[in-house]
Amino acid sequence: MRAWKGDMATILAIEDDWTVRTVLEHTLTSAGHAVDVVRGVSDARRSLADGKYDMVLLDLNLPDGNGLDLLRDIRRDQGATFPVLVLSGMRQEEAVVRGLELGADDYVTKPFSPPELLARVGRCLGR
Amino acid sequence: MWRRYGDVTFAIIFAVAISLEAIPLSFLTWTLAARLFGHPGGAGLGSILLGAVGAAAAALILVTTYVLTYAHMSARHERTRAEERQAWVGRWLDILSGSEPEPAGTLDPEGVEALLALRETLRGSESTRIAELLERHGAIRRLERSAGHGRVGGRLDAIVALSNARIPSALLTLVNGVYDSNQLISVASARAAARTLARVEDLFDRDRGATALARAMEAQELPYGIVEEVVVLSEHAASSLIAVLLLHDRPRAPTVRAAIDGIGRLKLLSFAEEVVPFLGHADDEVRAAALRAVSRLGFLPESSHGHVISALTDEVDFIRIHATAAARLLPLPQALALLTERLGDRSWWVRRAAADALVSLGPAGLAHLGRAAREHPDRFARDMAEQALRDQVSNLVRAVVG
Numbered sequence: 021m022r023a024w025k026g027d028m029a030t031i032l033a034i035e036d037d038w039t040v041r042t043v044l045e046h047t048l049t050s051a052g053h054a055v056d057v058v059r060g061v062s063d064a065r066r067s068l069a070d071g072k073y074d075m076v077l078l079d080l081n082l083p084d085g086n087g088l089d090l091l092r093d094i095r096r097d098q099g100a101t102f103p104v105l106v107l108s109g110m111r112q113e114e115a116v117v118r119g120l121e122l123g124a125d126d127y128v129t130k131p132f133s134p135p136e137l138l139a140r141v142g143r144c145l146g147r
Numbered sequence: 148m149w150r151r152y153g154d155v156t157f158a159i160i161f162a163v164a165i166s167l168e169a170i171p172l173s174f175l176t177w178t179l180a181a182r183l184f185g186h187p188g189g190a191g192l193g194s195i196l197l198g199a200v201g202a203a204a205a206a207l208i209l210v211t212t213y214v215l216t217y218a219h220m221s222a223r224h225e226r227t228r229a230e231e232r233q234a235w236v237g238r239w240l241d242i243l244s245g246s247e248p249e250p251a252g253t254l255d256p257e258g259v260e261a262l263l264a265l266r267e268t269l270r271g272s273e274s275t276r277i278a279e280l281l282e283r284h285g286a287i288r289r290l291e292r293s294a295g296h297g298r299v300g301g302r303l304d305a306i307v308a309l310s311n312a313r314i315p316s317a318l319l320t321l322v323n324g325v326y327d328s329n330q331l332i333s334v335a336s337a338r339a340a341a342r343t344l345a346r347v348e349d350l351f352d353r354d355r356g357a358t359a360l361a362r363a364m365e366a367q368e369l370p371y372g373i374v375e376e377v378v379v380l381s382e383h384a385a386s387s388l389i390a391v392l393l394l395h396d397r398p399r400a401p402t403v404r405a406a407i408d409g410i411g412r413l414k415l416l417s418f419a420e421e422v423v424p425f426l427g428h429a430d431d432e433v434r435a436a437a438l439r440a441v442s443r444l445g446f447l448p449e450s451s452h453g454h455v456i457s458a459l460t461d462e463v464d465f466i467r468i469h470a471t472a473a474a475r476l477l478p479l480p481q482a483l484a485l486l487t488e489r490l491g492d493r494s495w496w497v498r499r500a501a502a503d504a505l506v507s508l509g510p511a512g513l514a515h516l517g518r519a520a521r522e523h524p525d526r527f528a529r530d531m532a533e534q535a536l537r538d539q540v541s542n543l544v545r546a547v548v549g
Contacts, residue, residue, distance in 0.1 A: 038229070039236055039264040046240040133271035 029074035029145050030054045034064045034090070035107070036083050040130070044077060044107075047134040048141070061085035068094065073102060075145055078124070080108040080115065088122055095123035103144035107132065153217065160213045167206040171199035228257060235261030239280075243273055249280070259286045263311045278314055287312060291320040294336075303335055310339030313346040318356050325363035333367050341380035344388070357387035361395060364402070371401035378409030385413050393421065403428070404436040411440030419448050426454035431463050438469035447476040459485060464494045471497055475504040475512075482508065483515050490532055491525035498527060502535035513539070 033044045036059045048055045056073075058064050060082045068076075076094070080087035087106065094100045103125040108115065111129045119127050125144045128137055175195050182192070235258045241247035250258070259281070266277045281287050290312070293305035306324060309317050321343055324336025340360050347353040360381075364374055374392070381388050392398060392406040407425055410418040422444075425437035438458060441447055447455060455477065458470035471489050475482050482504075489501035505512035513536070520532035 037268075038233055039261075039268045042233055042236045043240065043265070043268055046237060050244065131268055131270040131274065133269065134273060136271070 028052045028054065029141075030072055031056070031075045031077060031141070032064065032067055032073040033057045033077040034060070034082065034087065035077070035079045036060060036081075037079075040079070040107075043134065047138060051138050051141075053141075059083065061087070061090050064090060065093075068100075075102055075141065076104045077141075078104055078106050078108075080106060080110055080119070088118060091119065091122045091124060105140060105144055107137070156213075160209060164206040164210050167202045167209070171195070171202040175199050231255075231257040232261045232264070236265060239265055239277075242280075243276060250284075252284075254284045254286060259284075259308075262286070263308055266313070267311050278312070281312055281314060282316065287314050287317055291317055294320060294324060299329060299331060302332055306332070306335045306339050310335075310342050313343045315343060315347045315352065315356075318343045318347065319359070322356070322359045322363050325360065325367055325369075334369065334373055337364060337367075337369060337373060337377050338380060341377040341384075341388075344384040345380065345382035347384060353384050354387050354391075357381070357384055358391050361388060361391040365392075365395055365399065368399065371405050374402055374405035375408050375412075378405055379412055382413075385409055386415055386417065389415065389418065400430045400433055404430075404433050407433070407436040407440045411436075411443030414444060416444055416446060419444055419446050420450070423448055423451045423454065426451055426458070431466060434458065434461075435463075435466050435469050438466065438473050441476070442469065442473040445476065447473065452477060456485065459489060464496065467492060467494065467497045468500045471500040471504055475507055479508070479511060483511060486512070487515050487519050487523070490519050490523060490528035495527075495531075498531040499535075502531050505532075506535055506539060 031048055031053050033041065033048070033055055035041050035044060035057060041057045041059075045055050045057055056067060058067055061084050064076075064078075067073075078087045078091060082090075087108070091104060091106070094104065104123065106119045106124045106127045107130065108119070108127070109130040110116075116127045116129075126140050128140060178192060178195050238247060239258075239261055242249055254262075262277055262281055266274060266281070269277065287309070290305045290308050294302055294309060296302070306321070309321060318340060321336045321340035325333050325340065327333045327336065337360070340356075340363075344353065344356050344360060347356055360377070364377065369377075378385050378388055378392070389406045389409055392402050395402070398406075403425065407422055409415075410422060419441065422437050422440045425433055426441070428434050428437065438455065441451055441455070455470055455473050458466050459474060461467050461470065467489075471486065471492075474485050474489070477485065486501045486505050486508075490498055490505075492498050492501065502516065505516045508515075516532045516536055520529055520536060523529045523532065
């Protein structure tokens with residue numbers, strides 16, 4: 021992983037819903053970030069192998085697997101230290117707690133507010 | 148149904164295919180019958196058979212060609228529509244951020260679908276502006292019209308779209324839909340009305356909407372599962388809806404059950420006292436729902452203690468299961484004693500519920516389980532206590548080792 025230097029970050033968004041993907045691309049690129057969007061766990065693993073991302077936005081219910089499993093692998097097996105923000109429709113307390121326990125830096129529930137998401141991304145990157 | 152488009156083409160193709168089969172077969176049957184009754188004549192049997200087989204083959208080719216062409220064309224059509232919707236989402240985001248002007252006039256269907264998808268995805272000021280755009284461009288008015296008239300499929304599509312839009316002004320249309328004689332429309336309208344009610348900010352309008360929806364559901368005698376779903380979907384407005392459902396003049400047992408389950412699921416503590424009278428209800432299902440609700444609320448009003456204790460020895464197994472789960476909320480010494488006793492219940496499920504409840508009571512509960520595993524006079528109670536303790540150890544090992 022490369023070190024984030026300031027204003028612009030390279031972000032990997034893992035999201036299967038086309039509307040959310042478009043919103044994320046639009047919101048993050050308009051804030052000056054570079055965004056790659058993938059639709060599932062296996063694509064995400066391939067992209068993460070490049071090691072070029074400053075941050076990951078992660079949905080939990082993905083077509084080919086569970087985002088929490090990916091999160092655990094990222095943190096435990098790959099030892100990655102970049103921030104991970106979970107963006108999920110799962111609002112239950114247990115899901116939020118589980119995500120944070122597995123190493124997510126923040127947890128945003130859908131539906132979401134783009135300005136709030138940008139603020140949380142900025143805070144995660146600034147840590 | 149595998150088709151979404153082309154009803155007329157579908158009907159014509161199948162009318163032709165069936166005619167191609169039916170006419171030669173009728174002719175063949177007629178000829179065979181004539182021969183059977185000793186009237187040979189007309190064309191030879193061989194040529195008639197050949198004609199019938201040829202016609203069947205032609206019908207088969209026609210139908211297969213139609214199915215394959217339809218699959219190919221509808222896939223292409225869907226792809227094009229998806230691309231258009233995606234383009235519209237980007238365009239709407241530009242419009243919302245002020246970098247593109249708002250389009251004039253009526254929106255095309257993909258534009259409306261993109262707006263509805265965004266309304267589902269976003270919250271806050273963007274979501275409010277999307278609702279304004281939907282109303283300003285007449286999309287809601289058109290959807291309301293489609294929800295009330297036409298084919299069932301089209302009406303359901305419009306109701307689902309209104310459900311995604313959650314525009315308070317459409318609430319009355321959706322409530323009227325609950326009265327529809329078609330149950331599909333009625334149930335879809337109830338769900339959509341609940342989601343819309345959740346977005347009604349004005350308290351007076353919210354109560355009025357909740358009253359109208361509750362009346363409609365009662366008039367249509369919607370089943371328990373649907374009423375409960377509607378209560379849960381109404382989110383912030385659930386209190387208003389539950390109050391109306393419970394205050395209704397002689398509410399049906401499924402309605403009461405659904406309202407009480409809603410109280411528990413949504414953890415509406417302000418209703419804790421309202422649940423107490425239903426702990427002694429004559430209907431077993433209502434009593435069980437009331438016990439489930441106090442258990443989920445995590446709070447037993449003092450006036451409910453007697454009901455919960457007597458439910459622990461109820462004749463009905465599922466009442467005892469729920470009562471056992473709720474008994475963990477009694478004062479600790481009383482809860483420990485009653486739950487230890489329930490470990491010896493005749494039902495395995497009650498014994499399991501008692502063991503789980505004791506585990507939830509922490510060190511004191513675990514100590515009672517340990518004692519029960521050694522000393523309980525009932526062999527099945529000892530087995531259950533031991534099993535629960537073993538499960539606890541496995542959970543601990545899993546948590547530590549991973």
